Amino acid sequence: MKPLVLKMGGRLLQDRQALDALLAVCANIKQQRPVILVHGGGDQVDQWLSKFGFVTEKIDGQRVSPAEQMPVITGALDGAVNAEMVSRAMLQGLLPVGLNLSAGNACQFTVNTRLGAVGIVKPADATLIELLLTQGYTPVFSSIGIAADGQLLNVNADLAAAAICQLVKGQLVLLTDVPGILDANMQLINELSAEQASNLVLEGVIKGGMKVKLDAALETAAALQSNIVVAGWQNPADLMNLMQDKPVGTCILY
Numbered sequence: 511m512k513p514l515v516l517k518m519g520g521r522l523l524q525d526r527q528a529l530d531a532l533l534a535v536c537a538n539i540k541q542q543r544p545v546i547l548v549h550g551g552g553d554q555v556d557q558w559l560s561k562f563g564f565v566t567e568k569i570d571g572q573r574v575s576p577a578e579q580m581p582v583i584t585g586a587l588d589g590a591v592n593a594e595m596v597s598r599a600m601l602q603g604l605l606p607v608g609l610n611l612s613a614g615n616a617c618q619f620t621v622n623t624r625l626g627a628v629g630i631v632k633p634a635d636a637t638l639i640e641l642l643l644t645q646g647y648t649p650v651f652s653s654i655g656i657a658a659d660g661q662l663l664n665v666n667a668d669l670a671a672a673a674i675c676q677l678v679k680g681q682l683v684l685l686t687d688v689p690g691i692l693d694a695n696m697q698l699i700n701e702l703s704a705e706q707a708s709n710l711v712l713e714g715v716i717k718g719g720m721k722v723k724l725d726a727a728l729e730t731a732a733a734l735q736s737n738i739v740v741a742g743w744q745n746p747a748d749l750m751n752l753m754q755d756k757p758v759g760t761c762i763l764y
């Protein structure tokens with residue numbers, strides 16, 4: 511069965527009850543099919559950078575990441591947040607293995623120099639992931655990558671999840687802190703075509719972090735010829751419903 515590639519936004523880690531409930535659902539799903547987790551941590555990076563006295567900004571939903579800030583960004587995403595995610599997943603019996611995007615050459619990168627040490631991620635080698643899945647482990651990816659010359663790179667976690675999903679030809683679900691993509695009246699959009707989406711972007715209705723999520727979803731939908739769901743993490747039953755093909759969140763059509 512197709513692996514489920516689940517992206518969890520960093521805000522979820524600040525709500526331990528919701529995180530544990532969601533990971534319990536993942537443990538359930540894992541009895542039927544492989545699960546891969548990819549996590550963000552944007553809020554945690556904000557906190558770490560400010561503690562270290564750095565000022566930070568985002569352009570079009572992506573963090574400007576000067577090389578001198580990368581030890582702090584890496585410490586937050588591939589250190590504290592990844593370890594926390596692994597620890598909570600372990601408690602749910604998921605047999606998690608913490609990884610970054612360069613583990614086993616899973617992904618390769620070019621550098622988005624306009625944003626500093628930000629990686630443009632592409633899927634590369636699935637060998638390690640497949641090995642782990644075959645043995646019953648749950649890969650838990652941070653969104654840190656390493657360029658061919660060894661430079662540490664910050665990758666938006668939605669785009670990271672999209673690349674991992676394309677690599678394993680999985681089912682991508684992007685979980686966030688809102689119930690899905692909302693229209694101009696803040697109502698949930700149930701289904702969205704690429705054309706409708708681009709109009710909503712032009713109208714300024716879909717922006718910032720949600721625009722990046724949409725890009726990640728559209729790219730993966732086209733690559734895998736399958737629909738991609740953006741949904742909220744607040745109600746863990748939603749994920750179970752989604753696995754039973756019930757409509758949840760916003761379905762982005764390929």
Ligand SMILES: Nc1ncnc2c1ncn2[C@@H]1O[C@H](COP(=O)(O)OP(=O)(O)O)[C@@H](O)[C@H]1O
Nearest residue numbers: 519520686687688690691692715716717719720
């Ligand atoms: N049309 C939209 N519908 C829903 N959220 C939107 C929309 N446009 C912008 N957003 C913003 O995008 C945020 C989700 O993106 P982001 O903060 O990057 O989440 P995550 O950390 O889960 O990746 C929402 O909390 C909301 O503030």
Ligand SMILES: CC(=O)N[C@@H](CCC(=O)OP(=O)(O)O)C(=O)O
Nearest residue numbers: 520550551552572573665666667
């Ligand atoms: C380049 C870039 O923007 N990287 C993101 C990586 C973390 C992330 O995407 O976290 P969420 O999913 O919690 O938003 C950042 O530094 O915030």
